Amino acid sequence: MFWSTKSWDAAGKHCYITGGSSGLGLALAKMLAAQGAHVSIVARDEQRLARALVELETVRQSKAQLFQVFSYSLLTAEASEAALKAAMERHSDVTPDAAFLCAGKSIPRFFVEYTTAELTEGMDFGYWVQAWSAWFLAKKMVAQRRTGSITFVSSTLGLMTVPGYSGYCPGKHALRGLADTLRCEFLLYGIDIHIFFPPTMFTPSYEEENKIKPALTKKIEEADGGLTAEQAAMGQAHITADFLTDSFRVSSRGSAPSNGWILDGVIDLAARVWIPLWSTLTDRRVRAHREGHYQHLQEIGFFAF
Amino acid sequence: MLADATTLLASLAAAVSISMTWSFFSGAKWNPSGRHCYITGGSTGLGLALAVLLTRKGADVSIVARNEEQLAKALAQLEAARVTPNQILKSYSYSLNTCTAAKEALEVACEPHGGETPDAVFLCAGKATPGFFIEETEESMKKGMDNTYWLAAWSAMAASQRMIRTKSHGKIIFVSSVLGYMSMFGYSTYAPGKHAIRGLAEGLRQELLLYSIGVHIYFPATIFSPGYVEENKTKPRLLLEMEESDGGVTPEQAAQGLYKGIQRGDFHITDTFIGDVFRTSTRGATPQNGNFLKEAVYGIIGYIALPFWRRDCDQKVVAHRPAHEEYLTSAGVLSGGK
Numbered sequence: 001m002f003w004s005t006k007s008w009d010a011a012g013k014h015c016y017i018t019g020g021s022s023g024l025g026l027a028l029a030k031m032l033a034a035q036g037a038h039v040s041i042v043a044r045d046e047q048r049l050a051r052a053l054v055e056l057e058t059v060r061q062s063k064a065q066l067f068q069v070f071s072y073s074l075l076t077a078e079a080s081e082a083a084l085k086a087a088m089e090r091h092s093d094v095t096p097d098a099a100f101l102c103a104g105k106s107i108p109r110f111f112v113e114y115t116t117a118e119l120t121e122g123m124d125f126g127y128w129v130q131a132w133s134a135w136f137l138a139k140k141m142v143a144q145r146r147t148g149s150i151t152f153v154s155s156t157l158g159l160m161t162v163p164g165y166s167g168y169c170p171g172k173h174a175l176r177g178l179a180d181t182l183r184c185e186f187l188l189y190g191i192d193i194h195i196f197f198p199p200t201m202f203t204p205s206y207e208e209e210n211k212i213k214p215a216l217t218k219k220i221e222e223a224d225g226g227l228t229a230e231q232a233a234m235g236q237a238h239i240t241a242d243f244l245t246d247s248f249r250v251s252s253r254g255s256a257p258s259n260g261w262i263l264d265g266v267i268d269l270a271a272r273v274w275i276p277l278w279s280t281l282t283d284r285r286v287r288a289h290r291e292g293h294y295q296h297l298q299e300i301g302f303f304a305f
Numbered sequence: 306m307l308a309d310a311t312t313l314l315a316s317l318a319a320a321v322s323i324s325m326t327w328s329f330f331s332g333a334k335w336n337p338s339g340r341h342c343y344i345t346g347g348s349t350g351l352g353l354a355l356a357v358l359l360t361r362k363g364a365d366v367s368i369v370a371r372n373e374e375q376l377a378k379a380l381a382q383l384e385a386a387r388v389t390p391n392q393i394l395k396s397y398s399y400s401l402n403t404c405t406a407a408k409e410a411l412e413v414a415c416e417p418h419g420g421e422t423p424d425a426v427f428l429c430a431g432k433a434t435p436g437f438f439i440e441e442t443e444e445s446m447k448k449g450m451d452n453t454y455w456l457a458a459w460s461a462m463a464a465s466q467r468m469i470r471t472k473s474h475g476k477i478i479f480v481s482s483v484l485g486y487m488s489m490f491g492y493s494t495y496a497p498g499k500h501a502i503r504g505l506a507e508g509l510r511q512e513l514l515l516y517s518i519g520v521h522i523y524f525p526a527t528i529f530s531p532g533y534v535e536e537n538k539t540k541p542r543l544l545l546e547m548e549e550s551d552g553g554v555t556p557e558q559a560a561q562g563l564y565k566g567i568q569r570g571d572f573h574i575t576d577t578f579i580g581d582v583f584r585t586s587t588r589g590a591t592p593q594n595g596n597f598l599k600e601a602v603y604g605i606i607g608y609i610a611l612p613f614w615r616r617d618c619d620q621k622v623v624a625h626r627p628a629h630e631e632y633l634t635s636a637g638v639l640s641g642g643k
Contacts, residue, residue: 077443111512112466116404119458123450127497135446139439143639158504160590166508170454170501177488177500185438185490187622188629252589254487255611265608271588272604279590286514293515303470 008098008149011036014066016087016096018074018133019103021048023203024153026055027229028100034059038066040087040096043103046071066090074103075124080132084140095141099150101130105205106157106168108213110293113300119167126171131178138182142189149192152179156199159248163286164217180256197249199242200226216289220282247271334568335476338363341393343414343423345369345401345460346430348379350530351480351563354556355427358564360386365393367414367423370430373398393417401430402451407459411467425476426464430456431498432532433484435540438493439638446494453498458505465509469516477513478567479506479522486524486583489618491544507591510572523563523574524584527553543625547618551579569595582607 015032019025020041033039033056041056043049049069056067068090072083088094105125107118114122134150141148157165158172179195186193200206200221210218227242250264251271258264297303342359346352347368356366360383368383370376376396383394395417399410415421432452434445441449457479468475484492485499506522513520527533527548537545554562554577562576571594575584585593585600586607593600633639 077446110515111462111509112469114462119404119462123454123501127450127501131446131497135438135441142439142633145639161504161508161511163508163512166505166512169508170458170504173504174450174454174497174501177485177496177498178493180488181490181493181496182438184488184619184622185493187619188490188626248589252587253611254583254587254607255489255615256487257612257615261612268608272601275588275590276593279592283511283514286511290515297469 009035010098011061012038012064013097014038014040014091014094016040016042016084016099016137018042018083018099018101018130019153020100021045021052021069023102023205024198024201024229024232025100025102026052027233028102030055030059031230031233033065033067034061036061036065038091040066040068040070042070042072042074042083042087044071044073074129074133076128077132077135081136084133084136088140095137095144095146095148097148099133099137099148100153101133101151102153103129103133104153104171106155106165106209108164108209108217109167110164110214111166112302114167122167123171123174126168127174127178128171130175134178134182138186138189138191141191147190147192149194150182151194151196153196153198154179156197156245156248158195158197159245159252162217162220162282164214164220183257197245198227198232199245200224201229201232202226203229216286216293219289220285247275251275335570336362337425339365340424341365341367341418341421342425342427343367343369343411343464344427344429345456346428346480348372348375348396350429350532350556351525351528351559352427352429353379353382354560355429355563357382357386358557358560360392360394361388363388363392365418367393367395367397369397369399369401369410369414371398371400401460402455404459404462408463411460411463415467422467422471422473423464423475424473425478426460427478427480428457428460429480430460431480433482433492433495433536435491435495435536435544436493437491437541439633440636441494449494450498450501453495454501454505455498457502461505461509465513465516465518468518474517474519476519476521476567477509478563479520480563481506481522481524483524483526483577483579483583486580486587489547490622491541507589510592521567521572521574523566524580525554525559525562525575526577526579527551528556528559529553530556543621543629547621571595582611586611 010032015037017025017029020029021043029039029041039056041052049071053067053069068087070083070086072079074080074083107122130152137150152175154175155172157169158176161169179193183193247267250267337359342364344352344356347356348370356368360366366383368379376398380396397410397414399406401407461477464477479502481502482499484496485503488496506520510520563574566574572592573584575581581603585603
């Protein structure tokens with residue numbers, strides 16, 4: 001229980017990947033294809049999906065592998081169900097062996113500047129885009145009496161947060177709440193639940209995000225670094241892919257299982273010292289930004305009400 | 306190396322003691338007397354108990370909820386707790402799960418106060434409807450998020466925007482749950498929203514430093530409220546059994562616990578053993594509360610004990626498999642003996 005490690009062989013398994021046409025999802029798809037899996041990718045952009053399919057072909061291991069792409073926006077329950085059904089069709093309508101729910105994006109802004117639509121969208125892109133898929137998948141798997149695994153993709157911002165992400169981090173925290181619930185509940189069905197907390201990933205989505213990110217947020221993230229999607233995909237086997245996030249995972253583990261209880265304890269001890277220092281420093285930065293921020297609010301007409 | 310470590314630890318301990326002593330003497334405790342407290346979910350349970358507590362301390366209190374009958378009864382209780390003749394005690398009926406409603410309710414509540422923004426906004430509205438994930442419907446899943454997260458987020462948006470515009474340095478107090486720190490089976494439409502509230506509060510604590518607006522968040526365990534009674538009517542039996550030995554507190558005790566936490570200046574407020582253990586075990590980047598020793602001790606308890614608790618919970622779930630399969634078959638979710 002405390003030190004079990006399960007290694008999983010992807011060869012011949014059907015892997016269902018949402019958000020699989022770019023970034024983390026695509027890197028994961030290629031990794032699994034290279035291991036001999038059947039891969040179904042779901043995303044919105046048809047051009048990107050076509051390009052993704054080409055990339056999968058470059059790592060094909062055997063003629064028996066089935067690569068599929070489907071264009072759906074997974075923000076609604078309806079679409080999430082349709083996408084899953086479409087992917088299952090050529091697999092005799094049998095549920096995938098493993099699902100990786102990588103779909104999502106972030107819209108960083110100061111909380112009080114979000115429009116109602118943006119805040120709602122934030123939860124759609126952070127939480128619902130994965131929750132609906134997990135829900136249909138689970139129902140189908142139980143009805144077919146099949147086991148398998150579902151991996152959610154949260155974020156370092158599912159374990160903590162910094163200013164500028166209040167439209168995004170609640171959804172990412174919510175995924176953790178769902179994953180913890182289901183990890184326990186799905187012991188009833190033998191379905192495995194995993195959740196991945198990637199840090200900054202240098203992907204097309206990240207570039208989009210940076211176009212609108214508040215300056216204060218950029219300043220706080222300055223020293224963070226990040227991973228390429230490929231590096232993040234490699235890290236997926238161990239829940240977190242970088243030391244920073246691992247510290248947050250460990251210090252916020254609560255009753256969630258850990259891979260290494262002793263190592264976690266050591267990291268946690270260090271975290272008890274450096275995280276509060278980081279937090280104090282960040283608070284100071286925020287306070288220092290006050291004047292600049294009030295000017296900004298004036299400029300966007302926030303006070304002209 | 307040991308000498309360095311000892312020096313580091315000693316300096317750390319000294320720093321902590323100094324800061325604790327400083328904050329004890331420097332901070333004036335928050336006094337609700339004469340302040341306007343706006344309470345969502347204020348007609349029953351924790352919200353009502355809080356409203357009565359604050360009324361007794363001389364605050365002006367506005368309670369917001371949906372049911373007009375319950376609001377009327379609640380207002381009568383507030384009146385009975387009145388301590389001065391000029392306290393403004395009001396109730397308003399709104400369903401707060403949209404931004405428009407949240408803004409309107411707040412605006413209306415400000416009218417008797419000359420248009421001034423409340424000093425403290427307590428976001429107690431919320432409810433839980435436990436069940437098994439595969440039996441949820443699209444509606445129940447959306448409602449679950451509405452009744453936990455959106456109820457909090459829209460009012461927080463309304464309050465923070467108004468506080469900034471009127472340059473008032475107030476407080477926003479979120480109410481999450483121990484199920485915002487961890488989760489277990491049966492809470493798939495509740496734990497996500499309660500975790501989301503935590504995420505929002507963390508972000509807002511930092512951002513609202515820009516405007517000198519304070520943020521607190523309360524993580525209660527079981528409260529024996531009317532809401533809890535409702536919840537138990539449809540709760541899966543296995544969950545009821547698991548929670549049997551948990552115990553709980555009355556709404557009045559919970560309100561006291563929350564109030565004391567605000568007085569101590571705690572960001573995350575917990576007032577039960579379960580709450581304390583999970584709070585200190587899920588710290589992440591959350592600033593810790595003043596009592597350094599307590600934090601460390603509870604953290605250690607959690608580190609050692611929680612894996613055993615979880616294993617026990619998992620074993621109970623696994624043992625429940627046959628009964629659950631029978632249940633699903635009779636509910637038509639599983640076709641019998643495939």
